Amino acid sequence: MAEEKKEKTGFFARLKSGLSKTRNGFVNGMDSIFKGFKSIDEEFYEELEEMLIMGDVGVNTTNVLIEKLRESVKKNHVHEPSECRELLIESIKEIMSPPEDAYSFTDEKTVIMVVGVNGVGKTTTVGKLASRMKESGKKVLVAAADTFRAAANEQLTRWAEKAGVDIVSSKEGTDPASVVYDAVTAAKARNVDVLLCDTAGRLHNKKNLMDELAKMNRIVDREYPGAKRETWVVLDATTGQNAVHQAREFNEAAHLNGIVLTKMDGTAKGGIAIAISSELNIPVKYIGVGEGIDDLQRFDCDEFVTALFDVSDSKED
Amino acid sequence: MAFESLTEKLQNVFKSLRGKGRLSEEDVKAALKDVKMALLEADVNFKVVKQFINSVTERAVGQDVLDGINPGQMVIKIVNEEMTALMGDEVTELSFRPGKELTIFMLCGLQGAGKTTAAAKIASRLKLKSKKTLLVACDIYRPAAIEQLKRNGEKVETEVFSMGTDVKPSVIARNAVDYAVKNNFNVVILDTAGRLHIDEDMMDELVDIKNTVDVHETLLVVDAMTGQDAVNVASEFNEKIGLDGVILSKADGDTRGGAALSVKAVTGKPILFVSNGEKLDQIEPFYPDRMANRILGMGDVLSLIEKAEQAALDRDEEKDKKMVSRLKKGKFDFNDYLESLSAMRKMGGLSSIMSMMPGMGGKMPDLDTDESALKLKRTEAIVLSMTPEERENPKLMNPRRKFRIAKGAGLDIAEVNRFIKQFEQSQKMMKQLPSMMGKFGGKRGKFPF
Structure with a gap:
């Protein structure tokens, strides 16, 4: 597929440049542990634990990872701290690997709902996704179902213009469900491949907003039963442990099947992605490493972990 | 998640720490381990947490435990104070240029x-x-x-x-x-x-x-x-x-x-x-203090501590001691009952105390509903309708007296009977359970329910 080919070229370079700040902080610390310790003792584990927690991996997931490491150290009779590096990478990969059908939506008529709390970059993500999918030859329609935030409509309209896709929108303050209804009707009528719905930012503990989300979902279910459904939660990489909570609540209200991790170009370590994958078993599907329209990339966990840990990796450069 | 569980975790710590007069290093460490986890779950930076825990440990070890709370709660009190200090004690407002300046x-x-x-x-x-x-x-x-x-x-x-x-x-x-x-x-x-x-x-x-x-x-x-x-x-x-x-x-x-x-x-x-x-x-x-509570997820326990402190200030030490010894002998009369009722009021009513108790939050039926408040008021009226002799010596009760009390309280005699029976039962219970009095740490648990 065209989209896939495009992804391969320069993915590494882009991810790595985007992640470079991330990587430096994280890996330098990691390497100083793996190289600095002479033996695998309690202090070594403690340092490792500290590093993971500092990377927003979270207490629970850190414990899981450390336990796993302890086990495999015992099982494989590992004595060198430096060997632990590979083991740790392996277990993170194990946690984060997406299921095989994670991207099967690209072959069917799909409705993608993009949800998340306020300010994580939903509208921007929808804009970027629209542009990507359009480029790969899909017929894309975006729906501006964020009828709450001032000027959210306009923001998405700009993105739609940039990407060259159609947009369905309504006035500020209208029922977002009606926008979704219009969008679904339009998608069917125009034989659209992918309908991307941008929704209002909502805190996961606001019950009526979550109900509103469920309502939008019901409308799509009813009006467009044949479509493949995807619901993605957008998470800011700088978010801390609360993101696990967010994802869990959204999952209950709207059954998530993907995560888009944005703003990975700061110094945030994005360890929260590991935490969520581990605790909720929802795969990360896309990752945003910059502001450019091409800076949203398909998430490849092997490459992610490798890029995150390996400073001197140059095989693709 | 982390929210409720800190209260629960600390309750477990409290259990093992109950009844000590001074904070030992182990007490502090045990309580702080959970505080540390809670801080990390709350996304406080790891280094800040480490530093913070160190300074709390330093301050807490060797501290006397306040009346009315237990060592675990004492640690939390110190944690809270340190945290408030770290966040700034006062509310800071925006400052403006003087006069008409922009x-x-x-x-x-x-x-x-x-x-x-x-x-x-x-x-x-x-x-x-x-x-x-x-x-x-x-x-x-x-x-x-x-x-x-x-x-x-x-x-x-x-x-x-x-x-x-x-x-x-x-x-x-x-x-x-x-x-x-x-x-x-x-x-x-x-x-x-x-x-x-x-x-x-x-x-x-x-x-x-x-x-x-x-x-x-x-x-x-x-x-x-x-x-x-x-x-x-x-x-x-x-x-x-x-x-x-x-x-x-x-x-x-x-x-x-x-x-x-x-x-x-x-x-x-x-x-x-x-x-x-x-x-x-x-x-x-x-408000720095509120945020401190929020980060710890411990607001309730903290206000309980505050209230216990306040109530302790109002209390008469001598009276307390007398009462404890009386309780131990199983001598619990209507005067004691009245007093415990007023002490409870000071701490904000039964349900508020219960909900503040670690582990009790949410599991209690609503005790401060109009109905139960009414009930308490009625029992108070019953006691207040007794003569001083009757209050001191519950055994004096007989049908005539009960009838008079019922009239005085404006209640049916059946209710008076029910209350007195209940009272006698709790008197018996008091004899059997001196250890129960430790629930609030020491002297406070004399409420006969």
Whole structure:
């Protein structure tokens, strides 16, 4: 597929440049542990634990990872701290690997709902996704179902213009469900491949907003039963442990099947992605490493972990 | 999740710590382990946590345990005090230039931190203080950012100054200030574009604005949900452009806002506002103590401690001792009952005490409903209708006396009978369970239910 080919070229370079700040902080610390310790003792584990927690991996997931490491150290009779590096990478990969059908939506008529709390970059993500999918030859329609935030409509309209896709929108303050209804009707009528719905930012503990989300979902279910459904939660990489909570609540209200991790170009370590994958078993599907329209990339966990840990990796450069 | 569980975890710690007069090192360590986990779950920066735990340990070991609370709670009390100290003890307000001089605030922060919303919220607050405020749209990058500010400005009835997206932010700021001076504005709020703290060019842009206009206070908007990275963001902003204060946004999630503590610890700058909702009046001053409670997820236990302290102040030590010895002998009369009733009131009623007890929260039926409050009032009336002799010696009760009491309390004799029977039962229970009195640590558990 065209989209896939495009992804391969320069993915590494882009991810790595985007992640470079991330990587430096994280890996330098990691390497100083793996190289600095002479033996695998309690202090070594403690340092490792500290590093993971500092990377927003979270207490629970850190414990899981450390336990796993302890086990495999015992099982494989590992004595060198430096060997632990590979083991740790392996277990993170194990946690984060997406299921095989994670991207099967690209072959069917799909409705993608993009949800998340306020300010994580939903509208921007929808804009970027629209542009990507359009480029790969899909017929894309975006729906501006964020009828709450001032000027959210306009923001998405700009993105739609940039990407060259159609947009369905309504006035500020209208029922977002009606926008979704219009969008679904339009998608069917125009034989659209992918309908991307941008929704209002909502805190996961606001019950009526979550109900509103469920309502939008019901409308799509009813009006467009044949479509493949995807619901993605957008998470800011700088978010801390609360993101696990967010994802869990959204999952209950709207059954998530993907995560888009944005703003990975700061110094945030994005360890929260590991935490969520581990605790909720929802795969990360896309990752945003910059502001450019091409800076949203398909998430490849092997490459992610490798890029995150390996400073001197140059095989693709 | 972490929220409720800290209370539960600490309850377990309390169990093993009960009944000691002084905090030993083990007590402190045991209690602090859970505090540490709670802080990390609340996204307080790891290094800040480490430092914090150390200073608490130092202070706590060897401390006398206060009356009415147990060692675990004592540790929490110290934790809370230290945390409040770390966050600043007082509420910090925005400062203004004297007299008619124009005050300029600049808001900055990462993308999506909530700057534009915060700008409008501050404007709405200033409106209440009868300041004439000008909102300035310096975000020339994000599509529709200017429209967003304009809409929000309309909602809070504040003028918005913008020059489109083709003018440099520093130039916009310059013109805005000129405009403000000419039109007698008191305050200018510069809403800048979201930027990464590692993006040199964008950071320079802020420096440029600061060099162009005389910014009175530079405020960093920080998302309350930020994780470990909050420290890096805040210190970079502080180093590169210099901060005067912090606004904590999106604090209405169930996030505990550990970022606030991290930012304060690293930059030393006060947190001025907490912004907590989409509505444009939802912004309030930052109360360090409240945030400390929130981060610990321990607000309830803390207020229990406070109340116990307050009640302890009101108590007569001698009386207490007498009562304890009486209780041990199984001598519990109606006077004691009355007293325990009033002590309970002081602590905010039965259900409030019960809900504050670690592990009890949520599991208790609502005891302060009108009905049960009424019931308590009635039993009080029954006791008050007794003669002093009767109160001292419950055994005096006979049908005649009961009839008189019922009349005096305005109740049916059946109710008087029921109450006295209940009372006798709890008297028996008191004899059997002297250990139960330790629930609140020592002397407080004399309520016969």
